[in-house]
Amino acid sequence: MDRLSPASPAFKRTNRALFFGGFSCFALLYCVQPLMPLLAHQFALTPAQSSLSLSVSTGALAVSLLVSSAFSDRLGRKNMMVTALFxxxxxxxxxxxxxxxxxxLAARALLGVALGGMPAIAMAYLSEEVEPASLGLSMGLxxxxxxxxxxxxxxxxxxxxxxxxxRVALAAMGVAGxxxxxxxxxxxPASRHFRATAGGLDEMVSGVRRHLGDAGLPWLFALAFLLMGCFVSAYNFIGFRLLGAPFSLRQSIVGGISFxxxxxxxxSxxxxxxxDRLGRRRVLWATMSAMFAGLLLTLADNLVAIVAGMALFTFAFFASHSIASSWVGRRTRTQQALASALYLFxxxxxxxxxxxxCGVLWGHGGWNAVVALLAVLLAGGLLIALRLRHLAPVPAHAVEPEAPQPA
Structure with missing residues (x-):
């Protein structure tokens, strides 16, 4: 059967479904982020402690991804994702x-475990069902x-x-989810190209070794660590900065920065x-550079400059993540869900x-200390992006034919 193309109704249904899936997954995962200053005040917590309300979920999610991907290779994609979202x-x-x-914290940890059945499997589903020439578009959607x-x-x-x-806020998010x-x-739509495998721990371990032995995938995994670490940390603590002096903004106004x-x-x-048009290796380093520039802009004491910096930072992060995640799908032929799970792990x-x-650094040096660490990490990410410019293409026999991509 042919892969899904933009001309087919199933392609549109797939993109609509995955849009809702991505919406629910990230709304439920990150809805506590703007509540961190409030939780710190109500429960007498430090910023580092209040940040656990998010970190415990993402940590549990990281581990759950690997287990869920193994089950997905045996049980299928759609049922796993539907169960995870509910x-x-x-x-x-x-x-x-x-x-x-x-x-x-316990409930948030269980939420992270449940969501392990969504992100990597969604990436694997798209890689299996969508034609290679349109994969970047679908992953971006x-x-x-x-x-x-x-x-x-x-x-x-x-x-x-x-x-x-x-409490009312979280209840509303649960209903929306x-x-x-x-x-x-x-x-x-149900999977058309999924083929169940026997799976098992031995196969997962061998798959991990295979993916880590690839010339490009480990660098993309490292890039995922740096990108998301920097992005989430910036949004974790920009709220603390804007709620405090000299800005002293209201909670609802600070939350509005999420627009x-x-x-x-x-x-994305x-x-x-x-x-898809110019090649990932030609675009990734440029979006990473823009993300770095946006971060540095937030060091200003001017509110307009801070918002502009966060805008550029956000724009460039989603662009970079879209490119890197679809690149994983295009480099991987076997155990797609596991490769996606490793990226997301x-x-x-x-x-x-x-x-x-960053929570620890905030207690010692405030926003400047947080930005210093993130700048170092993003500089490392930019070096990885530049290295990936010279990555050799995957051998033709290792993957299905792809649309031509400039080197």
Missing amino acids: LAALMTLVCAVAHDFHQL YISGSAFGGMLGRVLTSVVCDFLSW LLAAFEFWRSL LYLLGIFS VWAGKLA FYYLGSSVVGWL
């Missing part, structure tokens, strides 16, 4: 009625849904908790198309590790 929505409702911070979910989750929780409470999961189940995610909805699709591990480190 369970994550239910765990968000549980968070809304948690009695203390420890119960909240999926990531744009993720950007929209991340934005709306942050904005809604900020506004609702400013006027009602954080249930609705998005239903639409995802209704719209997503910048709208730029990611555009940039734009970058996917551009990479490092992606969310970066979120947990770098996010926690």
Whole structure:
């Protein structure tokens, strides 16, 4: 059977479903981010402790991704993703009625475990079902849904908790997650190119070794760690900065900075198309450079400059992530879900590790210390992007024929 192309109705249904899936996954995962200063105040926590409300979820998600990918190779893609989305929505409702911070952390950890059945499997589904020439576009649309979910989750929780409470905010997100999961189940076509494998621990270990032995994949995994670590950390602590002196903004206004995610909805699709046309190796280093420049702009004491810096930073992050994630799909022929899971394992591990480190640095040097660490990490990421410019193409016998891509 032919792969899905933009001319087919199934292609449109797939993109709509994955848009809702990405929306729900990231809305539920990151809806606590703007609540960190509020949680720190209510439960008498340090910034590093309050950041655990997100880090515990991303850490659990990172580990769960590998296990879920192995089950997905045996059980299929759609059922795993549908189950993940429904369970994550239910765990968000549980968070809304948690009695203390420890119960909240436990529910958030379970949410991370549940969501392990979504991101990597979605990437594998697209790599299997969509024609190679349109993969960048489809991956970009999926990531744009993720950007929209991340934005709306942050904005809604900020506004609702400013006027009602954080419990009501999380309950509203849980209900929205249930609705998005239903639409995802209704719209997503069944897999046509998935072939079940026996799986098992031995096969997963051999697959990990195979992917880590590739000339390019380990560098893309490292890039995922650095990209997500820097992005999440910036948004974790920009709220602390803007809520404090000299800005002293309201919670709902600070949450409004998440509207910048709208730029990611555009940039992920734009970058996917551009990479399909010009080649990933020609585009990635440029988007990484823009992300670095945006980060440095946030050092200014002017609110307009800070917002402009976060805008450029956000635009470039989603563009870079779109390019890197689709590159993993194009380099991998066997065990697609495992390759995607490894990319996202490092992606969310970066979120947990770098996010926690920035919490410690915030206590010692504030925003300047956070930016210093992120600048070092992004500089390393830029070096990786430049190295990938010289990556040799995958041998023709290792993958299905691809559309020509400039070197």
